[in-house]
Amino acid sequence: MFALADCNNFFVSCERVFNPGLNGRPVVVLSNNDGCIVSRSNEAKKLGIKMGVPLFQVRELVQKHEIVVFSSNYVLYGDMSRRVQETLRTFVPAIEIYSIDEAFLDLRGMEHFDLDALAKKISLTCLRHTGIPVSVGVAPTKTLAKVASKLCKQYPKLRGGCYLYKPADIEKVLKTYPIDDVWGIGRQYTKKLRALGVGTAYEFTQLSAPRVQKMMGITGLRTWKELRAEACIEFMQANPPKQQICVSRSFSKEISDCKELGMQVSMFCAMACEKLRKQNSHCHQALVFILTNPHKEDSPRHFESTLISFQVPTSSTLEINRAILQALQRIFKPFCAYKKAGVVLMEMVPDSAVQGSLFDELDREKHRRLMKAVDKINQKNGYSSVAVATQSLEGIKMNRRYLSPQYTTKWSDIIKVKV
DNA sequence: TCTGGGGTCCTAGGACCC
DNA sequence: TCTGGGGTCCTAGGACCC
Numbered sequence: 001m002f003a004l005a006d007c008n009n010f011f012v013s014c015e016r017v018f019n020p021g022l023n024g025r026p027v028v029v030l031s032n033n034d035g036c037i038v039s040r041s042n043e044a045k046k047l048g049i050k051m052g053v054p055l056f057q058v059r060e061l062v063q064k065h066e067i068v069v070f071s072s073n074y075v076l077y078g079d080m081s082r083r084v085q086e087t088l089r090t091f092v093p094a095i096e097i098y099s100i101d102e103a104f105l106d107l108r109g110m111e112h113f114d115l116d117a118l119a120k121k122i123s124l125t126c127l128r129h130t131g132i133p134v135s136v137g138v139a140p141t142k143t144l145a146k147v148a149s150k151l152c153k154q155y156p157k158l159r160g161g162c163y164l165y166k167p168a169d170i171e172k173v174l175k176t177y178p179i180d181d182v183w184g185i186g187r188q189y190t191k192k193l194r195a196l197g198v199g200t201a202y203e204f205t206q207l208s209a210p211r212v213q214k215m216m217g218i219t220g221l222r223t224w225k226e227l228r229a230e231a232c233i234e235f236m237q238a239n240p241p242k243q244q245i246c247v248s249r250s251f252s253k254e255i256s257d258c259k260e261l262g263m264q265v266s267m268f269c270a271m272a273c274e275k276l277r278k279q280n281s282h283c284h285q286a287l288v289f290i291l292t293n294p295h296k297e298d299s300p301r302h303f304e305s306t307l308i309s310f311q312v313p314t315s316s317t318l319e320i321n322r323a324i325l326q327a328l329q330r331i332f333k334p335f336c337a338y339k340k341a342g343v344v345l346m347e348m349v350p351d352s353a354v355q356g357s358l359f360d361e362l363d364r365e366k367h368r369r370l371m372k373a374v375d376k377i378n379q380k381n382g383y384s385s386v387a388v389a390t391q392s393l394e395g396i397k398m399n400r401r402y403l404s405p406q407y408t409t410k411w412s413d414i415i416k417v418k419v
Numbered sequence: 420t421c422t423g424g425g426g427t428c429c430t431a432g433g434a435c436c437c
Numbered sequence: 438t439c440t441g442g443g444g445t446c447c448t449a450g451g452a453c454c455c
Contacts, residue, residue: 424455425454425455426453426454426455427452427454428451428452428454429450429452429453430450430452431449431451432447432448432449433447434446434448435444435445435446435447436443436444436445436446437442437443437444
């Protein structure tokens with residue numbers, strides 16, 4: 001058996017923990033740059049606010065119903081996520097962190113426990129310890145555990161925990177479960193399946209295996225098997241190092257000045273390199289890209305990227321930054337208004353497997369020690385206490401009009417309680 | 420006026436090798 | 438006149454996830 005612990009409306013729930021006056025009111029949280037709605041309270045969902053819509057398209061609705069709006073506060077959400085994870089770890093030997101608001105729990109070998117009671121207990125404990133409501137679904141496969149956790153959200157009677165294992169129960173649930181809510185079935189497959197008259201998860205399980213494989217490949221077949229209670233998506237306790245690391249942002253105002261753009265890109269580069277070192281990797285390649293606003297029809301559109309290869313894999317911010325800024329010079333076009341830029345690191349190798357070169361001119365040991373010191377200082381004293389001089393000192397040019405305090409990570413933002 | 424930011428896996432087809 | 442058989446690697450594109 002596997003469990004999925006899924007935080008309900010996670011970003012909104014984080015805001016509510018420190019601002020209980022928001023309970024019962026419609027609340028939404030925006031993406032970076034205050035662009036789109038990425039988290040909604042149940043009240044906001046009921047008002048018809050869709051996931052991912054740009055804020056400006058629902059402005060009227062927001063005003064009419066006095067929907068409370070927040071910019072995304074990832075420092076807060078990251079910290080709350082860590083607290084939930086730590087609570088989960090106290091219940092099971094192994095958890096797989098699937099995303100900022102979801103984790104799978106390995107319950108293999110725990111079948112003699114009352115798993116329904118356990119699920120409810122986990123949910124209640126998370127709420128008590130962190131203030132975040134969590135839905136815990138337990139089932140024989142990961143895909144069915146996802147189904148079960150969704151049931152918790154639909155039926156408050158379940159008190160946050162649902163154990164779905166009897167074949168008859170599974171069949172009953174799948175018969176009313178919309179196909180597009182199944183994990184692994186996205187928009188394209190939904191369209192194809194609906195055209196075949198498959199509207200529920202149950203109907204999908206009734207197709208033949210070869211037909212499913214032909215239409216949706218091996219991944220589709222896995223989903224099909226999982227819905228039929230045959231576990232085939234592995235439980236991954238340790239998350240493997242990333243094969244790509246990307247840092248990119250949209251800007252609040254378009255940038256036409258090469259130097260100014262360089263300062264932003266330089267900062268993305270430093271952020272990406274920090275992530276790279278954190279997972280103990282070096283990279284062979286780096287890519288920088290810049291683009292103009294694709295939504296603007298009348299001004300010149302431009303997307304450009306360039307790839308840099310390093311002879312010897314590197315994780316030095318200095319080396320990568322220099323190469324990236326040179327590359328940026330080559331692709332930058334004057335008279336273009338750039339709306340977004342990013343840096344991607346690729347072709348990773350572990351620190352321990354770096355192939356050196358006889359003709360290397362860089363003192364890599366010196367860079368390594370310097371980067372280690374920089375990371376340590378920044379970790380202790382806060383983000384970009386020490387930075388490359390080409391980096392922007394003002395941070396990212398980003399709208400964050402509705403930002404909440406950093407309640408849990410900044411002394412001055414900690415809530416004061418009056419006695 | 421205003422439109423996010425990260426990732427992964429799989430497959431088909433082309434280039435190339437012997 | 439006739440024109441093999443087996444393999445690998447790489448890339449782009451398409452699907453998916455949160």
